[in-house]
Amino acid sequence: MATQEPLMGPVSNEFRDLVQRGYRFALSLTHDAERAEELVQDAWFAVLRRQGPWNRGYLFTTIRNRFIDRYRRSGVFSPGPLDAEAVEAPVQPERDLLVADRIELSNGALGPALGNLSAEERAVLYLAGVEDFSAQGIADLLHWPRGTVLGVMRRAKTKLRRTIENGSKP
């Protein structure tokens, strides 16, 4: 039986929730459990060293910045070119960002399908779908215009649907 390290005391539910949310956001960026674990730990050290506030927005921003530092040689977190359809799409009500999209999926099919999206697309889906961020909230976090967020969201959903229909091939 494994012995518990003496330094590790109990942690509050609030702290655990914050770190787990950070980990899942990191997972949406990296799509790799090991990298996400390293990323969230790096980000947490950065938060502690800067004595930053312990909240979701600051932690997520730090994770995003660390992700760019570590894995993006170009040093940018760009939405990429959006096609005309994505840009000119009618703006949906905020609360319906993802709720209205019904999708048929077998168990375990979403993970591989998400792997075919870019980090930016996964991050937008995660923030809207799991963290309930509004389009403006995502725009503020990622430093993009709100219209770009909606365009990336639309492109991500289209790619996801196409990937699922083709059996996890983009």
Next chain:
Amino acid sequence: MSTRTLKDHLVEHYGGMDLPPQVVRRLGALADAEGEADVSHKLALRSRWTPVGVAVCIVLLATSVGLQVYQMARRPAALLVQRPAEPVSGWRAEPVDSGGAPRLVAVKFHIDGCPYAAETAPLFAALIDKYAEKPVVFAKYDMTTPARMAQSKNLARALGVEWLYEGAYQSGMIELVDRESGQVLAKVTKRNELETIEQALDQALP
């Protein structure tokens, strides 16, 4: 097959992915020495005590400066005359010759309190013990504070491997480099075995 909203699928997918509990506890222990990582408590404590802390620091600083000025004013003028500097015996101001330094350098990237650094610390210690008599330089790149980082970079410059710190690295990682060719011969993280770097060392050593 299940037809649900994309939101439901995403919540289910990401909801099942958790950071291992031991990692959460480690981060909690880092954040709070008392072992109780309570966000609201920390936030409240910080906002309440920060102005008090700043005020106390200002008072202490002002008192210290005032005392020094008072002592200087009371000191006899003769004592303020500087004695001529004398050469320190035994000190030779000669540049360090690193020409004869070993070709191989093993560097451990380190941050105090980092769980990865803690996990690879025994590996690095074992490596030093095993190769203590061999022509290998063991160095630690300490990134805990800016001052330690600066000192580590000075050491790297002296060893001729300052380029090593310009690339991608992470706390806890151990790298074996050939400072002449600039080649990274082996890299060890907490997920690798120590044998990786030992094999590379055995091959590279004369």
